[in-house]
Amino acid sequence: MRTLLLTALAALLVACAQSPRVAPRSIPVPVAPTAIATVAAPVTFPRDDAPHDQLTEWWYYTGHLDAVGGASYGFELVVFQVVRGNGPVGYAAHFAVTDAAAGRFTYDQRTSVGSQIGLTDRFDLTVGGWRMSGANGQDHLSAAMPGYAIDLALATRKPAALHDGDGLVSFGPAGDSYYYSRTRMDVAGTLTVGDRALPVTGTAWMDHQWGNFVVAGGGWDWFALQFDDGTELVAQIVRDDDSRPILVYGTHVQPDGRTTHIATDQLAITASEPWTSPATGLTYETRWRLRTTDPPLDVDVAAVLPKQELDTRPTTGVAYWEGAVTVRGTHTGRGYVELTGRQR
Numbered sequence: 001m002r003t004l005l006l007t008a009l010a011a012l013l014v015a016c017a018q019s020p021r022v023a024p025r026s027i028p029v030p031v032a033p034t035a036i037a038t039v040a041a042p043v044t045f046p047r048d049d050a051p052h053d054q055l056t057e058w059w060y061y062t063g064h065l066d067a068v069g070g071a072s073y074g075f076e077l078v079v080f081q082v083v084r085g086n087g088p089v090g091y092a093a094h095f096a097v098t099d100a101a102a103g104r105f106t107y108d109q110r111t112s113v114g115s116q117i118g119l120t121d122r123f124d125l126t127v128g129g130w131r132m133s134g135a136n137g138q139d140h141l142s143a144a145m146p147g148y149a150i151d152l153a154l155a156t157r158k159p160a161a162l163h164d165g166d167g168l169v170s171f172g173p174a175g176d177s178y179y180y181s182r183t184r185m186d187v188a189g190t191l192t193v194g195d196r197a198l199p200v201t202g203t204a205w206m207d208h209q210w211g212n213f214v215v216a217g218g219g220w221d222w223f224a225l226q227f228d229d230g231t232e233l234v235a236q237i238v239r240d241d242d243s244r245p246i247l248v249y250g251t252h253v254q255p256d257g258r259t260t261h262i263a264t265d266q267l268a269i270t271a272s273e274p275w276t277s278p279a280t281g282l283t284y285e286t287r288w289r290l291r292t293t294d295p296p297l298d299v300d301v302a303a304v305l306p307k308q309e310l311d312t313r314p315t316t317g318v319a320y321w322e323g324a325v326t327v328r329g330t331h332t333g334r335g336y337v338e339l340t341g342r343q344r
Helices: 006-015
Strands: 056-067 072-082 090-099 104-113 123-127 130-135 138-145 148-156 168-170 176-193 196-211 220-227 232-239 245-253 259-262 267-276 283-292 297-303 309-312 318-329 333-339
Touching: 056 148, 056 176, 056 318, 056 333, 072 123, 072 130, 072 176, 072 318, 090 123, 090 138, 090 148, 090 309, 090 318, 104 123, 104 138, 104 309, 148 196, 168 245, 176 220, 176 232, 176 245, 196 220, 196 333, 220 267, 220 283, 220 297, 220 318, 232 267, 232 283, 245 267, 283 333, 297 333
Parallel strands: none
Antiparallel strands: 056 072, 056 196, 072 090, 090 104, 123 130, 130 138, 138 148, 148 176, 168 176, 176 196, 220 232, 220 333, 232 245, 245 259, 267 283, 283 297, 297 318, 309 318, 318 333
């Protein structure tokens, strides 16, 4: 799951169809759609890389880019799609860069309205001039904002990891969601910093999620960790409107792509080092101890920068923290963490 106030987004996109970059802060919120039971069907590629005619969908990339000389940058690029009856299809996109050496976190956001669902074996999405396209883990990303731009080719090293074994995750009353990840993608291309075009290589992570579900109001903590031994871990805590955990699970991915589901009693996450945003007043944790019993993991996860909050109230009605992290302990590596639901 990812952060999105979907009912607000659906109304907002209709209101600002002619203005892809600037959205009003007064967002009319219609009655939330009702989650619809999903009839399970096997996830099939490349068919399920393409857009679906369902309530909620997103394509989500995070990763780390390394330039000559040793500078490292984190990036996030996401496109959200919402479908509400016979109305126009709504899109929002977020783009962020973590520049650790400069101590700077920069982000932007855009919206658009229009039908892009007609593709059957690939995705090719453009929102306000930003574009992501691909199929079968051979993808391309391009986006630009003041100070930073990316033009990246991505190639997966592993098969898609289907979460909860078959790629279908239940959120209870919120509905069911298909969810897979490409947990290790090689990246090559260009990162523009100011007026300097830097050749970069690196590693990315891609999440694709869709279904007839609505987002849990209490938010979630999401961890995507890439370890130096060639394995990966996704872990997540999803909360209800009263901040009680309703879903705690993970997926561990072996170097050859085999996956292991991690159940609630096999996963423990302890958060520390809170940081309060001067922009929104919201407080987020910036360090975590994450442990699993099978496989045995005990790692310290720390934010590269405390300030990695995106205030996307103009486009999705929410603010959230999504940041590059380092990993130390029984395993070392890099990753991304997302924290939502702090804005109650």
